[in-house]
Amino acid sequence: MGLAEWFVERLALDRFRAKYLGKPFPVHTTFFLGEIALFCFALLVVTGLYLALFYEPSAENVNVGGSVMPAAFASTVLIDSHPFGLLMRRMHHWAAHLMIAAIVLHLLRVFFTAAYRKPRELNWVLGLVLLAGTIMASFAGYLLPYDQFSVTATAIGYGIARSVPWIGGAVADVLFAGRFPSPSTVPRFFAYHVVYAPLILSALIGLHLLIVLKQKHTEPSSSAGHSASADASGGRLISGIPFWPQQSALMAVLFLLVFAAAAALSAFLPVHPSGYYGPPGPATPEVKPDWYLLWVYGALRLIPGDLSFRLFGATIGSEAIGAMLVPGAIALAILLVPWLDRAPSSLYFAEHPLASPARLAMGLAGLTLFAALSVAGFSDELKLSVPVLWVVTLLSPLVVWWATYSLASRRRRASGTLGLGRN
Amino acid sequence: MDRRGFANLSLKTGIVAAIAAAIPGIATLRGRAKTAGSKSPEPGDRLVFALGQNAGQPVTEGSFTQNEAVLAFPEGKSDNHDNLVLVCRLNPALLAAPTSLDGVVRGVVAYSAICTHLGCTVRFSEEPMDMAPFPHIHCPCHAALFDPHRGAVVLGGPAPRPLPQLPVRLNERGEVVADGNFAAPVGVVT
Numbered sequence: 001m002g003l004a005e006w007f008v009e010r011l012a013l014d015r016f017r018a019k020y021l022g023k024p025f026p027v028h029t030t031f032f033l034g035e036i037a038l039f040c041f042a043l044l045v046v047t048g049l050y051l052a053l054f055y056e057p058s059a060e061n062v063n064v065g066g067s068v069m070p071a072a073f074a075s076t077v078l079i080d081s082h083p084f085g086l087l088m089r090r091m092h093h094w095a096a097h098l099m100i101a102a103i104v105l106h107l108l109r110v111f112f113t114a115a116y117r118k119p120r121e122l123n124w125v126l127g128l129v130l131l132a133g134t135i136m137a138s139f140a141g142y143l144l145p146y147d148q149f150s151v152t153a154t155a156i157g158y159g160i161a162r163s164v165p166w167i168g169g170a171v172a173d174v175l176f177a178g179r180f181p182s183p184s185t186v187p188r189f190f191a192y193h194v195v196y197a198p199l200i201l202s203a204l205i206g207l208h209l210l211i212v213l214k215q216k217h218t219e220p221s222s223s224a225g226h227s228a229s230a231d232a233s234g235g236r237l238i239s240g241i242p243f244w245p246q247q248s249a250l251m252a253v254l255f256l257l258v259f260a261a262a263a264a265l266s267a268f269l270p271v272h273p274s275g276y277y278g279p280p281g282p283a284t285p286e287v288k289p290d291w292y293l294l295w296v297y298g299a300l301r302l303i304p305g306d307l308s309f310r311l312f313g314a315t316i317g318s319e320a321i322g323a324m325l326v327p328g329a330i331a332l333a334i335l336l337v338p339w340l341d342r343a344p345s346s347l348y349f350a351e352h353p354l355a356s357p358a359r360l361a362m363g364l365a366g367l368t369l370f371a372a373l374s375v376a377g378f379s380d381e382l383k384l385s386v387p388v389l390w391v392v393t394l395l396s397p398l399v400v401w402w403a404t405y406s407l408a409s410r411r412r413r414a415s416g417t418l419g420l421g422r423n
Numbered sequence: 424m425d426r427r428g429f430a431n432l433s434l435k436t437g438i439v440a441a442i443a444a445a446i447p448g449i450a451t452l453r454g455r456a457k458t459a460g461s462k463s464p465e466p467g468d469r470l471v472f473a474l475g476q477n478a479g480q481p482v483t484e485g486s487f488t489q490n491e492a493v494l495a496f497p498e499g500k501s502d503n504h505d506n507l508v509l510v511c512r513l514n515p516a517l518l519a520a521p522t523s524l525d526g527v528v529r530g531v532v533a534y535s536a537i538c539t540h541l542g543c544t545v546r547f548s549e550e551p552m553d554m555a556p557f558p559h560i561h562c563p564c565h566a567a568l569f570d571p572h573r574g575a576v577v578l579g580g581p582a583p584r585p586l587p588q589l590p591v592r593l594n595e596r597g598e599v600v601a602d603g604n605f606a607a608p609v610g611v612v613t
Contacts, residue, residue, distance in 0.1 A: 152543060156564060159541035159611045170453075177454030181504070184454030282473040282494055282507050282536075284544035286563050300565045305540070305583045318581040319541055319611075380566060385553055386579065 017244075023213070024240030025247040028220040032254055033106035038205065039258040040099035045198060047092040054079050057190035059146060059183055069279040072146035072186050076274045090266035096138050097271075098262060100292050103131045111337065111363050113350035115218045121338035123211045128335055130204050135292060137197035140189045142290075145272065151280040152287045154189075155180055160323040165314035181280075218350035288377060295369075298376030299326045302389060330369075357408035365401035372396050463506065464589060464601040468497035470510060470533070481598040484529065487512045490558045492547030492571075494536055497601055505609040508589050509536040509560065510599060511547055511571050517557075521574035526590025526602055533599070534575045534586040537610040538562040545569065545586065554579040560586065584612075 008014060025031075056075035064074045079085040107127060110116055116124035143154040158180035161172035177184035219239065241247050265271075277285070289297050300322035308317040316325075333340075343356065353360055372393040375382070379389055424432070470482045473494040477486075482495050492511040500506045515530040522532060536544050543564035551557065552568070555578050560569040567580035575586035587607035594600045 152564070156541045156543065162611055173453045174449075177452070182454050188454065282496075282501075282504070282544060283546075284563050287543075297565070300541075300581060303581050304579070305567070305577050305581050308583050315583075317583050322581065 021242065021244040023243045025243060025250075026217045026220055026240045030105075030109040031217070031220065032250075033102050033109055035251060035254055036258055037099050037102035037106060039255045040095045040102060040262070041201065041205065042255075043095040043259060043262055044092060044099065047088050047095065048194065048198070050088050051079060051092060052194055054082070054085075055144065055190075057144070057187045059181065059186045070146045070186075072144060073274065073279045076145040076147070080275055087263070087266055090271050091262045093271045094262045094265045094269075096134075096141065097290070098258070098265075100131070100134055100138065103127070103134060104292070107131065108363070108367075112353040112360065113218065113220075114341065114343075114356065114359065115350050116338045117341065117346075118338070119215055119347070120218075123208060123215070124338050125335060126204060126208050126211070128331075130201065130208060132331075133197065133201055133204065137193060137201065138290070139293075140193040140197065143186065143189045144193060145274040146186060146280065147274040147277040148280050148285055149272070149277045149287055150274075151181060152284050153289065154185070160319055163317050163320040164324065165311065165316055165320060168320075216348075219348050220350050291374075294377045295373035296323055296327050298373035298389075298393075299323065301379055302373070302376050302386060302393065304386065330366075334366075354408055354411060357405050357412060360408050361401045361405035364404045365397040368400040369393070369397045462500045462503060463604050464497040464500065464508075465604070466600075466602050467594075468500065468601040469594070470495040470508065470591070470599045470601065471498045471501075473501065473507060482510055483597045483599065484531065484593055485597065486599075489514060489530065490549050492560075494544070495533075495599075505535070505537055507536040507544060508533045509545060509547060509571075509586075510591070511558075511560075513558065513572060517572045519573050521576065521585075522572065523574070523588055523590060523606065526588055526592075526606075528592050528599075531591060531593075531599060532571060533589040533591045533601075534560070534569075534571065535589065535605055535609045536586075538564065538567055538582060539584050539586060539610065539612070540565055540567050540580070540582040542611045547571070 054075055056071045058071040060071050061068050062071045062074055064077075076089070079089055082088075110124065110127070139153075139157060143150045154176075158172055158176050161175055162168045164171050173179065176182065177188035217240070241250075288294065300319065303318040303322040303326075305318050307321060308315060310316070341359065372389075376384075376389045376393060379386065384392075472478050472480050472482060472486075473496050481498070482493055487493055487510075489512055492509050495508050495510050496506050497508075510531060510533045513530050513532060515527075518524060518527055518530065518532065526532070538545050540562065541564060543562050545560050545562045545567075547558065548561055549558045552559070552561075555561075555568050555570065558571070559578065560571050560575060561567065562580070562582070565581050567582035568578040569575040569582070569586055570578050574588060577583075577585060584607070587605040587609055589605050590602040591599050592602045
């Protein structure tokens with residue numbers, strides 16, 4: 001009896017094989033985006049396990065070869081000096097960027113194909129929570145090298161948390177373990193970043209995947225040949241390639257590609273060079289947030305100080321409007337998408353992106369708003385004044401909405417077939 | 424009391440007791456208080472360079488020419504980041520209210536360097552801008568603009584209030600010294 005047999009007998013692997021290994025996976029390039037995010041997460045865990053061996057979560061000053069610097073910064077520079085240490089740190093950073101980018105693209109795919117509709121509202125919300133959690137985990141990780149940039153970014157985050165009306169002071173102090181920079185902040189953020197974030201994200205990723213397993217994927221609208229068979233079986237047949245061996249082979253290749261992409265980016269494009277930024281000092285560098293927070297940064301620049309108002313004894317300052325009210329309203333709108341879209345839905349089919357001009361127009365207008373707010377973050381570089389940027393931010397989404405809506409409607413009328421739920 | 428009633432009462436008492444016991448634990452989440460660096464500037468404190476090769480050396484009248492500025496701390500009080508000041512030397516003829524002119528000496532005026540928007544360190548700039556075609560103070564984080572000639576009032580951008588002024592005078596050796604504390608709370612106040 002072979003070794004494989006031995007395990008098969010004891011773990012009843014035949015039943016497992018019959019039930020799960022034949023699970024159909026959709027074949028469409030955009031259906032790999034979620035997997036890419038998952039592989040980035042795996043890469044983050046692996047590189048993080050290495051970094052955690054050397055990183056010292058402390059802002060206390062230590063003397064390194066005659067110069068005094070915080071222990072966290074000193075340990076970061078030490079990691080950079082190890083063989084492959086700098087590569088590991090850069091790959092960790094790049095994998096985080098790639099993960100957020102993959103989640104955002106995954107979100108866009110789900111939005112534009114209306115795959116968020118009943119019964120998949122739950123996974124839409126869970127996916128957004130995963131995106132928010134990933135961004136928060138990145139924000140906590142940003143502080144850890146404890147260089148000049150990290151400290152500036154975290155100080156701004158602290159100021160934003162403080163601007164919460166009524167309870168801001170307590171909220172900020174609880175989240176940042178005292179008035180930043182407090183000696184307790186670095187150990188606290190270390191715990192957030194290496195204990196809480198991976199545990200919570202792993203659990204939520206597991207739940208996200210379980211729900212997909214239970215609900216099955218939406219059938220891509222391009223697989224017209226397959227949908228005939230699904231129709232024949234009353235929509236109960238989901239087509240695709242089996243998990244084993246075809247999908248597993250694809251996933252292995254995809255993982256290696258993600259790994260290669262992160263490694264190549266890290267090798268050629270330095271990201272967050274802590275040693276170059278230097279330990280924290282009194283002056284503030286020209287600091288811009290990472291690309292996925294540029295829109296909040298732009299909103300902060302757009303809201304003038306005299307827009308602040310008082311409400312029930314609390315001051316709603318410009319920073320609360322720019323970093324909480326505006327992003328909060330946008331996030332809420334995205335969260336409620338499955339309930340705002342009242343069109344009748346198909347249980348099994350992803351819609352063609354052009355099928356609904358209204359949704360396509362809303363999606364592209366939303367993307368334009370994000371882009372315009374991000375551009376506002378470069379007001380100094382572009383020599384654009386705040387009023388001009390206000391006009392651009394408010395008008396460009398409307399223009400894009402109108403142009404998309406009229407073009408897509410005309411196309412729908414011309415082709416006729418696209419209007420019918422699916423094509 | 425029957426057994427069910429007793430079990431219910433025990434459960435409820437237990438929940439209330441657990442919540443009550445958790446409160447001091449939750450309070451500890453606020454972290455350690457800062458031990459060092461809570462001192463604020465006092466009259467007579469010399470201002471010393473915060474950065475550069477002169478770090479720790481006193482700022483004197485001759486340290487800068489007109490329309491220049493340096494970052495400084497009150498001597499021995501650099502632990503408290505809120506003590507960071509931007510000492511500017513401006514054209515005395517242009518200085519006007521709401522700058523407290525009693526706290527200005529020969530065009531040397533000091534303001535808190537902590538932006539009132541989100542706490543970044545502000546900078547002095549001579550480069551003329553649309554909203555400030557004269558030497559001004561700006562914040563590199565979210566582009567707040569302040570007018571150092573007129574009490575660092577907000578010229579534009581997201582800052583909610585002016586940078587508080589720190590009154591200064593010159594001592595007998597020509598060194599810039601503090602002549603009191605900041606005129607208003609420093610940094611982000613909510």
